[in-house]
Amino acid sequence: MQFGLTESQEILRDSARKFFAGECPIAEARRLMETDAAYDAKLWSKLAEQGYTGIIFPEEYGGVGLGIVELILLLEESGRALLPGPFFTTVVQAGSLIDAAGSPEQKKKYLAPICHGETRASVAFLEANASWDPADIHLEASADGKLTGEKLFVPDAAVADTILVVAHNGVFAVDSKAPGLTLKPMPGMDLTRRQYSLKLKNTPGEKLANPAGLPRARGIATAALVAEMVGGMQRALDLTVEYAKTRKQFGKPIGTFQAVQHQCADMYLETESSRSAVYYAAWALEQKAPDAATAVSIAKMYASDASRTVGNRGIQIHGGMGFTWENDLHLYYRRAKASETMFGDATFHRERIARQVIDTSTFVAKTA
Amino acid sequence: MDLNLSIDEQQFQDELRSWLSTNVPREWEHAREQSLDVRFEFHRKWQRQLFEGGWAGISWPKEYGGRGASLMQQVIFWQEMARAGAPQMANVLGLGLIGPTIIAFGTEEQKKRYLRNILNADEIWCQGFSEPNAGSDLAGLQTDARLDGDHYVVNGQKVWTSYGWLADWCEVVVRTDPAAPKHKGLTVMLVDMKSPGVDVRPLRQMTGETEFNEVFFRDVRIPAANVVGKVNQGWDVAIGTLMHERGSFGAGLQIIYKRNMDRLTELAHSTQRNGAPAAKDPIIRQKLAQCYAEIEIMRLNQMRAFSRISSTGVPGPEGSIQKIFWSELNQRFQQVAQELLGPYGQLSSEADEAIDNGTWSYGYLRSRGNTIEAGTSEIQRNIIGHFVLGLPRSY
Known part of the structure; x- marks a missing residue:
């Protein structure tokens, strides 16, 4: 038993860190943020060249076949770099869903081109009620697989070739150019991951073979999102500590003052605790451990609160500078807010945890 | 991994x-x-x-x-x-702190003499670090030790000494060189609590118990052979002890926290709230789930820390996050218990109606000590700020 990284995991993490620092410095993230879809084709092919677009998928579909712990390490680095565009949406959300729910033919058709970097995809889940509970999905496909209705908050849909639409009677792969499909931007806080409303009118879709794979795909995507949040928290902490060491007031670095130092210490505690939680969740998912769902909820619950708090503290310590557009903190802060609610916020996951460990507690039987 | x-x-x-x-x-x-x-x-x-x-x-x-x-x-x-x-x-302190210190810094004779009796609980240990004027600023301690032949003669006072009232032995930090800078003149020694001149007086805590003591040393003679590590290099030994206290000591607390969580969950099912079990109340559910998750994260942080120690050999300053985490978590947990139990949570063991013999009122009060003992939360945050994050020293 060893809760540290293996040598090959460390190599993967270090090379990802180097890759993102070289190919997507924050200036590049800022440039993409000002474009229509925050997407850059050249950056995309470089991600594919690294094998990142197929990192966890089977080699027979052109993937690299690594595990979920490796995925988490990669996402921590992309989060640290604030990687804009549809990488998370395509690879982690859509890719995992096809991998978990598609037939071998469907994987050949939809997953292989993702692995090869040829296509991008998204997942349309939320509806007007904005509930992450699958029981709240109302959209229904007709018997011949035609979809009519509306999905909201669909990430990166404008650059997606395929949109996986979750209906209450199945998951459907829809060509983004299919008849009856219209997209409209939903401008929000996070400028690096764009969202759209999606209207469908008698739009044809191909039903994925195994919709029971949805919870597994959601679990993987949630853990990966937490890892991305941890990377963002780490970056906010690093920026803040650096600032506290160099910014002087009263003739000394502000990091000398305990009021500042203790906030930094709390940022460290919150970041490290989120990291512990998500490493374990990744491991539990990889091993299909019985507590995997609880572990994912614990990680998302804790990181949802922690990433917001870390951002609050970072901005406060930066003082007026932290409140400027020029400073990078708000870019992470915006992403943190979007990620906080994505796949359910802390309140949502606390209720999940309660269902898993309070309701099923052995004491229920004992006291009944 | x-x-x-x-x-x-x-x-x-x-x-x-x-x-x-x-x-x-x-x-x-x-x-x-x-x-x-x-x-x-x-x-x-x-x-x-x-x-x-x-x-x-x-x-x-x-x-x-x-x-x-x-x-x-x-x-x-x-x-x-x-x-x-x-x-x-x-023998909580002997097992968690003093034994590991003797293993790391002690002589062969000391290891042979003390370790087995720590393990079998034949000799109970306490820790004489804090003084009335040296709490967070531990290196400012004043208990004085002068060499006299092959003994040190010790005079001074220690305070907040847990288990002092029943301990057989005590690991003390004393000043052997008053002329040296404060961190450089300290030495760690092992004191037989039955030595003439050792006087233990109980300190009543806010819980009503006397878990802590004041320990007075008046011309207490301690054999020079009882020095742990080198004379005047006791700060390194003391820090070694404190690293264990902060870093790995918390692992044993899982036992207590999990037991408390299980019991509180049980009580949530048997306590009525708005005509239904409290376990069905959406707010209580949120709070219980938060506690459950934090206890699990405490365990995971601890596991990661142990993995790091097993590759570096010693606990490092990152251990301070364990100390902050377990102490502040227990305070939040005890408050949730109070909210769940209402007025019953305040009953002491003397009340016939008390739940679990008054454990919950005791636990609530006792938890206030958690963020003070073993290095206050403020000191732990200083340690993280300076030694982990590299911020300038604040004091």
């Missing part, structure tokens, strides 16, 4: 689990009704039983009565103890 058990670890776990299943005493739920002394004897007996089974101080070298277990076996040990609902051991 590989959290699967190796073959050795699996054998270790199986063996421990089977031993615990037949040995964990069941009658101890009622121990709280008893006086502090009776309770202590109960825990001492349990530790002896563990020792005889080969389960006390498992990480200690075999020649001193341990079993040379790996750090990861220690992780398994605490998880299994928590899983089995086992009581704590009696």
